[in-house]
Amino acid sequence: MSFARLALMSAAIALPTLAQAQVAQVRALPTALAVELAQATVAACSAKNFNVAATVVDRGGVVLATIRADRAGPHTIDASRAKAFTSVSAKNNTGAMAEAAANNAGARNLVYIPGFLLLGGGVPVKVGDEVIAAVGVGGAPGGHLDEECANAGLQAIAAKLK
Structure with missing residues (x-):
């Protein structure tokens, strides 16, 4: 058997395995549910007389939905987006991250990551x-x-998170 034929047969055998290994399945939050989450979050704060903005981002930090209460300040939109981005990036609550940065010299440099905001208010959305x-x-x-x-x-x- 020639080397070329042997290489071709090996590639044919390995190809289906490689193709299967290259495809990753990931769960995503549908936009409609992101809007519902943002609305429910603003409503929860409004019930306490807090005028806030809520932003929901996908796993890559891209904005899916932003809702701002009528009387919320203009800064609340950027703050909510930055907290969501920080939370999804680190897969952690931003309040816990802020505490870690305050108490751990090694974590203090997190504030220098572009787009990160280490203030409480960012929470990851998890399925399992x-x-x-x-x-x-x-x-x-x-x-x-x-x-x-x-x-x-x-x-x-x-x-609805299943």
Whole structure:
């Protein structure tokens, strides 16, 4: 058997295996559910008289939805987007990240990553252990309150995250 024929047969055998290994399946948050999450999050804050913006980003940090309460300040949109981006990038709550940066010299440099905002209010959206998106909130009188609203929004859609 010639070398060329042997190489061709080897490639033919390996090709289906390589093709299967190259395709990754990922879950994504549908845009309609992202809008519902943003609305539920703003509503949760509005119920506490907090005027906020909520932004939902996909796993790549791209904005899926932004909702701003009527009286929310203009800065709340950028803050909510940055918190969502930070949360999805790190797959963690931004409040926990802010605390880690305050208490851990090694984590303090996180503030220098472009687009990161280490304030409470960014929460990952998970299906099981997989982070598929994140929601960020800006405008409540404290990051811990932004985070409470984000968690309330997530609870409102939890049954639809499967």
